[in-house]
Amino acid sequence: MSASPASRPVRTRFAPSPTGYLHIGGARTALFSWAFARRHGGTFILRIEDTDVARSTPEAVQAIIDGMNWLGLEEDEGPYYQMRRMDRYKEVIRQMLAAGTAYHCYTSPEELDRLREEQRARGEKPRYDGRWRPESGKTLPAPPAGVQPVVRFRNPPDGAVAWDDLVKGRIEISNAELDDFIIARADGTPTYNFCVVVDDWDMRISHVIRGDDHVNNTPRQINVLRALGAEVPLYAHLSMILGDDGTKLSKRHGAVSVMQYHEDGYLPEAVVNYLARLGWSHGDDEIFSREQFVEWFDLDHITPSAAQFNTEKLNWLNAQYIKKADDAYLAAEMANRLAHRGVNPETGPELEAVAALYKDRAASLNELADAAELFCADVHPAPEVIAQHLTDAAKAALASLRTRFEQAAWDKAALTQAIKDTMAEHGLKMPQVAIPLRVAVLGVPQTPAIDAVLEVLGRERVLARLARHL
Known part of the structure; x- marks a missing residue:
């Protein structure tokens, strides 16, 4: 089912709302959409759904773009901005009003509230009752003076809307469950579900890959697409991501800005590899390149059950990438x-x-x-570290060692020999010289092999740091 229809080139989109940063869930959606387009030689589109004017900010837009760039998810088209397409949405609404697939509704918010209260009192699902819906043989009242109407979509009254979800399988919703939802507010601004439909239509989107929090929007969007005579995309709804403890992902689990991972020292390659394994797998493969992921990626192996975020696993993966970097x-x-x-x-x-x-x-x-x-x-060991390791006996050994370092060739073999000669002179074991030496030159008692540390640090720095403690 995940292969592209022969007659349609693959065109996917990532369509975030710029009301906050790009988080892990959004980044995974973007990655899967990007990879599917790359796998099929298609087009990946970035669309900014910024119609929530009160909450959308330029800073959030930039944060999304920065996150995408850091992950290396380059768009082929876009970014497109919905606020710049208002004329197009209004044009389509006019066409739908003329075609009878949409209509003006003059029901006031107060009337709707009363209607819902009555429906709840009767134990019914609260919904718009179609009182302004034009029907054959139905007489509508005169529009009330001074009231700006909303525009509602004329949902099919009978039958069902169904689709074969590429992750969840067959989903079918009765049209009787769907009311005539608003596609344009009283001030003329189009609503989210309507803008998405026009965008997917105009941009010729073949596959909509998005989170399963959008499943409830899908039947409404399919019905509008059909009313417009548009080709319906294939849908793949990704399951949610849970935190380490099995609850909904939150900031304490890692649902932070993708750029926070950059600040915390993760490599983008490691994050991409980790995201790829959140709800998708290729056998037992754990570590793979972006190119290998694209070659392997399909929608058939996305699990419909929730994925679980594992910080330990991400840290392990990051360490593997650092080793190979x-x-x-x-x-x-x-x-x-x-x-x-x-x-x-x-x-x-x-x-x-x-x-x-x-x-x-x-x-x-x-x-x-x-x-x-x-x-x-400049390193300043903690007083308790100095007291523990830089004893009088240790300082005496370090003073002898410093003299040897002044003459020694500066390579690991010569440095190791200088340490051994000092151990013999003072009757000490390796840790009794090496640990005070680490504290004196780097301020900490544990480092990689001391000869390698000294070689990298260099003669002048080592002598100067030893002198400070002697």
């Missing part, structure tokens, strides 16, 4: 993060060497930047 790429990211903290990366050794030293033990770019900061900034 190019040292120059990691160094550039580290430099940016250091500069953001007010630390000049130029004051330390080559960051590529630091990246190579720490990439196997870091779960995020921020952890790499933490390590790099020890190489670039």
Whole structure:
């Protein structure tokens, strides 16, 4: 079912409302829509649904675009903005009024409230009762003076609207369950469900891939499309994403801006790989490139049940990508993060060497930047760390070691020999020299292999940092 119809080129769209940031759920929808278009040589469209004027902001639009760019989900067309298409929507509404598929309704909000209260009192589902719907043999009252009407869609009275959802399977809704919904407000502005239909029609969307919170909108949109004589897209409604604890995803689980993941030190490749596995799978494959994902991606293997967000799994995946990442790429990211903290990366050794030293033990770019900061900034060990490790005996050994470092060749073999000679001179074991040495030069008792740390830090920095504690 997920293959494109032979007669229709694949055209997908991601259509966020700019009332907030791009979060994980939206990013997954965008990724699946993008990947499906790429898989079938189709077109991926970005559409900004900004008709909620009170809540839509330019900052939110930019946040969405920034998130898409960071994830590498480039659109082929757009971004289109609904607010710039108002004339088109109003033109279609005029055509529908003329064709009789829409009509003016003069029911006031107060009348609607009373109607709903009466229906609830009778145990009925609250709904518009069609009192202004033109019917054969029905006499409508004269429009009340001074009342601006809304425009309602004339929903089919009989039968059902059905579609074969590419994720959820066959879905069928009786038209008797659907009332004549408003497609234009009293001030003339079109409503969300109507704008979406005209956009999907005009943009020739072949596949609508979106969250299952839109399932209830789909029968209404299909009926409007049919009333317009438009070809109906295929629909794929993605299940919701749950947090680690099985409840609805919230900010404490990770439902934060996609750009927060950038700030927290995740690689976009890792986030894309993780999102790809949220509700879709390809056998037991866990780690795969964006290109491999596009080659494999289909709608048949999307699970209709809710996906569960797992922060531990994302962190593990990020660590795998950091291990495989190019040292120059990691160094550039580290430099940016250091500069953001007010630390000049130029004051330390080559960051590529630091990246190579720490990439196997870091779960995020921020952890790499933490390590790099020890190489670039003045380090001040905590008083309790100094008291524990920089004892008089340790300082005596470090003083001897410093003298040896002044003469030694600056490579790991020579540095290791200098440490061993100092151990022999003072009758100490490796940890009794290496741990105080780590504290003196990097401010912490645990680092990668001490000879590698010293080699990267460089003779001048090591001697200067030792001198500070002696």
